Amino acid sequence: MKLIPIMRCRNMRRSLDFYTNVLDFVIKYPGSTADDDFVTITNDQAEIELSISDGTISTILNIHVEDVDTLFEKYVSRGLDTSGKKTSPVHQGPLDQTWGMREFYVTDSDGHTLRFGRPITS
Numbered sequence: 001m002k003l004i005p006i007m008r009c010r011n012m013r014r015s016l017d018f019y020t021n022v023l024d025f026v027i028k029y030p031g032s033t034a035d036d037d038f039v040t041i042t043n044d045q046a047e048i049e050l051s052i053s054d055g056t057i058s059t060i061l062n063i064h065v066e067d068v069d070t071l072f073e074k075y076v077s078r079g080l081d082t083s084g085k086k087t088s089p090v091h092q093g094p095l096d097q098t099w100g101m102r103e104f105y106v107t108d109s110d111g112h113t114l115r116f117g118r119p120i121t122s
Helices: 012-021 068-077
Strands: 006-009 038-043 046-052 060-064 101-107 113-119
Touching: 006 012, 012 038, 012 046, 068 101, 068 113
Parallel strands: 006 046, 060 113
Antiparallel strands: 038 046, 101 113
């Protein structure tokens, strides 16, 4: 079984720019463009379907990765802007959480939060 979330977005071009240029996703199907109302993107085994919406529906996704710290630095070097979440330390960089995960959060312009993390090992 594979779960593929559908995330609503207000501006497909802006969403695709963020996910492909900052977060390493690629458009799955040749011929899909920012002019489409529905676009599937992938990054390794992760898959998200972006869909145009006028609403403000948001989603939270947990994404398990191998190296949280290096990934965060990579995204920042590509333009990840953390200034909109200055009061959220977990948006400013990776943190060890009390539930046993080392995580950082990224929130896109439509309010979707991606929680990148890995289990804390001794």
